[in-house]
Amino acid sequence: MVEYRIDRHSGVATYVQIVQQTKQALRLGMLEPGDKLPTAREVVEATAINPNTVLKAYRELEREGLVEARRGLGTFVRRGLSTTPADSPLRSELDAWAERALASGLDRDDIAALFTAVLEKHFQGEPS
Amino acid sequence: MTALATPPALTGRRTAAPHLLRWLVRLHRPALLVWAGFVLVLGALLIWVGGPLTDAAVEGWKHYHACAAGGCVYDPSAVGRYKDWYTYTTIAVLAVPFLIAAWSGATLTSRELENGTAQLAWTQSVSPARWLAAKLALPAVLVTVGSGLLVGLHHWAWSAGQGRLDSAKDWYDIGTYAANGPATAAMALAGLVSGAFWGLFKRNSLASLVGSLFSTAFLWSVMAIATPHLWPTVTKLSSLKNTVPSGSGIVVDQGLVTSTGAHIANPHCGSTDWAQCQTLYAKLDAVSYYNDYHPQSHYWPLQLTATAIILAVTAALAVATFRLLERQTGTVNSRKAAAI
Amino acid sequence: MTGTAAIEAAALGKRFGRRGGWALRDCAFRLPAGRVCAVVGPNGAGKSTLLALAAGLLAPTEGAISVLGTVPGAARERVAYVAQDKPLYPQLTVAETLRMGADLNTDRWDASVAQRVVADGDLNPKSRIRTLSGGQCTRVALALALAKRPELLLLDEPMADLDPLARHEMMGLLMAQAAEFGTTIVMSSHVVAELEDSCDHLLLIGGGRVRLAGEIDELLAAHVRVSAPAQTALEPHPVVESRTTGRQLSALLRPSTPLDTDWHTSKPSLEELVLSYLRNPEASAIETPETAA
Numbered sequence: 001m002v003e004y005r006i007d008r009h010s011g012v013a014t015y016v017q018i019v020q021q022t023k024q025a026l027r028l029g030m031l032e033p034g035d036k037l038p039t040a041r042e043v044v045e046a047t048a049i050n051p052n053t054v055l056k057a058y059r060e061l062e063r064e065g066l067v068e069a070r071r072g073l074g075t076f077v078r079r080g081l082s083t084t085p086a087d088s089p090l091r092s093e094l095d096a097w098a099e100r101a102l103a104s105g106l107d108r109d110d111i112a113a114l115f116t117a118v119l120e121k122h123f124q125g126e127p128s
Numbered sequence: 129m130t131a132l133a134t135p136p137a138l139t140g141r142r143t144a145a146p147h148l149l150r151w152l153v154r155l156h157r158p159a160l161l162v163w164a165g166f167v168l169v170l171g172a173l174l175i176w177v178g179g180p181l182t183d184a185a186v187e188g189w190k191h192y193h194a195c196a197a198g199g200c201v202y203d204p205s206a207v208g209r210y211k212d213w214y215t216y217t218t219i220a221v222l223a224v225p226f227l228i229a230a231w232s233g234a235t236l237t238s239r240e241l242e243n244g245t246a247q248l249a250w251t252q253s254v255s256p257a258r259w260l261a262a263k264l265a266l267p268a269v270l271v272t273v274g275s276g277l278l279v280g281l282h283h284w285a286w287s288a289g290q291g292r293l294d295s296a297k298d299w300y301d302i303g304t305y306a307a308n309g310p311a312t313a314a315m316a317l318a319g320l321v322s323g324a325f326w327g328l329f330k331r332n333s334l335a336s337l338v339g340s341l342f343s344t345a346f347l348w349s350v351m352a353i354a355t356p357h358l359w360p361t362v363t364k365l366s367s368l369k370n371t372v373p374s375g376s377g378i379v380v381d382q383g384l385v386t387s388t389g390a391h392i393a394n395p396h397c398g399s400t401d402w403a404q405c406q407t408l409y410a411k412l413d414a415v416s417y418y419n420d421y422h423p424q425s426h427y428w429p430l431q432l433t434a435t436a437i438i439l440a441v442t443a444a445l446a447v448a449t450f451r452l453l454e455r456q457t458g459t460v461n462s463r464k465a466a467a468i
Numbered sequence: 469m470t471g472t473a474a475i476e477a478a479a480l481g482k483r484f485g486r487r488g489g490w491a492l493r494d495c496a497f498r499l500p501a502g503r504v505c506a507v508v509g510p511n512g513a514g515k516s517t518l519l520a521l522a523a524g525l526l527a528p529t530e531g532a533i534s535v536l537g538t539v540p541g542a543a544r545e546r547v548a549y550v551a552q553d554k555p556l557y558p559q560l561t562v563a564e565t566l567r568m569g570a571d572l573n574t575d576r577w578d579a580s581v582a583q584r585v586v587a588d589g590d591l592n593p594k595s596r597i598r599t600l601s602g603g604q605c606t607r608v609a610l611a612l613a614l615a616k617r618p619e620l621l622l623l624d625e626p627m628a629d630l631d632p633l634a635r636h637e638m639m640g641l642l643m644a645q646a647a648e649f650g651t652t653i654v655m656s657s658h659v660v661a662e663l664e665d666s667c668d669h670l671l672l673i674g675g676g677r678v679r680l681a682g683e684i685d686e687l688l689a690a691h692v693r694v695s696a697p698a699q700t701a702l703e704p705h706p707v708v709e710s711r712t713t714g715r716q717l718s719a720l721l722r723p724s725t726p727l728d729t730d731w732h733t734s735k736p737s738l739e740e741l742v743l744s745y746l747r748n749p750e751a752s753a754i755e756t757p758e759t760a761a
Binding site for chain 2: 521525545548553556567568569573574576
Binding site: 006008014039040041043044046047048049050051052053054 | 504619636639644646664667668
């Protein structure tokens with residue numbers, strides 16, 4: 001199950017936050033195919049956001065083929081994004097890289113900036 | 129965009145009426161208890177006045193009459209106590225319409241409008257008109273039963289002394305006349321409705337209390353003045369040998385009749401046994417006294433006519449109250465909106 | 469125009485007393501069913517008057533208002549209303565107040581909803597209303613309104629008495645109601661930020677008139693914040709507000725044609741949009757096409 005946390009001051013549209021957090025949960029394996037997403041009612045009761053915002057996010061996820069709505073039952077995960085499970089070699093390499101960066105005296109912001117710059121280089125033109 | 133789920137499938141027509149009675153009883157429980165207590169206590173007092181107190185006073189009078197000749201000692205306290213308590217209970221019965229008017233004016237509609245709880249009720253499944261009807265109907269029944277019981281008991285307590293007690297009040301004594309009859313019960317209803325009217329009109333407890341009391345007092349005074357004229361009087365001619373015109377009851381007009389049959393004012397001289405008066409009457413060309421009055425047989429026609437008039441005024445006031453409410457809450461203009 | 473309107477007003481006006489001022493005038497708007505609508509405006513703008521008219525508590529002085537396709541008086545059973553000061557009978561207990569709701573809404577009452585709302589607030593059913601705090605009264609008033617299972621829920625400044633935690637809980641409760649039953653919710657506030665995340669529709673009232681009405685997304689998309697050198701001609705775009713500071717001109721526009729690409733543009737926030745309209749009473753009122761009555 002996933003619990004959404006809405007940050008009102010992030011400047012990111014609320015429905016986008018839900019989409020991002022769902023994808024994050026898929027990537028980290030917290031959501032797997034067949035899992036049920038919380039109902040709109042459950043989400044809005046906890047977050048006090050407009051129900052249509054939740055539905056808009058779920059429609060977006062559906063459009064991307066990540067989830068499917070089953071009438072009367074709820075919204076279910078169709079496929080995972082768990083290309084990088086917590087124990088994958090890629091992750092351990094990144095882990096080691098972060099340790100080296102830290103050891104070389106970089107702080108959190110420096111490392112994040114470096115990482116983002118590399119991402120930008122590889123994914124030019126694609127929306128974040 | 130569509131509704132997120134099926135809308136509530138509760139759009140069917142009304143099947144059960146709101147339980148207004150239970151709600152009203154809970155809402156006005158304190159007033160209900162006070163009224164019940166008042167009716168019980170005053171009713172018990174009236175039974176006491178008409179029973180033991182009257183009997184004791186009758187005994188007292190017997191002693192008095194026995195002693196008037198022999199010069200023995202008698203105890204006047206029983207007679208005095210009867211008189212006092214008769215007066216207290218009469219005043220209490222007469223106060224009923226004003227107590228009801230004050231309660232109704234201060235709380236029935238005014239306080240609810242002031243606090244917004246009337247609006248709370250109107251936004252449940254109860255229309256303002258239905259709300260007002262319920263708020264008037266339940267107290268109206270209780271007021272009618274209670275005040276009817278009290279005037280009935282007063283009438284009984286009064287009649288218990290008739291013919292037995294020299295100090296018993298006559299039927300036409302103004303307090304006794306009013307407290308004995310249904311007109312006072314009708315007046316209590318008028319007080320109830322006027323309180324509801326003023327409450328809607330002023331939407332303020334104090335202003336409504338004052339308005340309600342004043343309008344009830346006004347109606348009471350008008351009826352007190354008008355009552356003798358509600359039924360044709362009986363005219364009784366009597367000899368000038370008497371000191372005053374004969375015929376007792378509610379007097380409307382009295383004076384002297386001249387030889388031509390004209391009615392002139394009574395100079396209040398007295399009997400023709402007095403030479404002075406005989407001269408005066410001769411000079412005025414008076415031949416007899418006349419007295420336009422209501423004898424005791426007119427008691428019920430007068431009471432019932434007055435009751436009918438008060439009830440008619442009450443009904444008119446109730447209609448005005450509903451109209452006022454409709455105008456305030458828009459049920460009148462509703463047809464216009466339906467046109468959109 | 470599709471679907472039924474939750475509220476529809478035409479040339480609606482309300483004046484208190486014969487010689488009193490107009491609390492509301494020339495109001496025309498259409499609120500489609502199923503929306504969560506924020507009625508926003510400064511204090512005394514006419515928000516409460518509008519809600520009371522929709523609840524069938526006041527008669528319009530002119531024009532007309534219809535609710536759920538009928539006159540407000542005929543929709544009483546399907547509409548719930550919570551007044552600004554949350555009136556309740558002070559002498560009743562919480563349980564008796566809910567009993568009143570059951571007695572006066574015989575057909576629609578859902579006791580479990582009322583019970584849950586009250587229990588979530590740790591309210592003792594035996595407490596007298598007069599001993600409750602403002603926030604607790606709000607909870608009881610909302611319990612009455614929600615247990616009626618309304619199709620339209622009218623709330624006048626519902627959050628004013630609540631602390632931030634209770635505010636979040638209550639708003640969650642209302643949103644859950646909207647999600648589960650498709651209830652149309654209309655709530656007024658003079659604090660825009662309070663409603664921004666929860667509402668999808670806006671009715672901006674200023675000086676007794678409707679200044680903006682429509683879907684929030686559409687209204688925001690229809691406006692642009694512009695920064696440009698001073699003396700830039702903004703024509704032909706309708707200007708809501710413009711200010712010149714030194715060599716800098718900043719304005720809020722409702723572009724009618726594509727904008728000059730030299731200008732630095734950004735999307736306004738809902739609060740900026742609302743404040744711009746309120747600061748400039750002469751800016752013309754707009755309604756998004758869907759809501760034009």
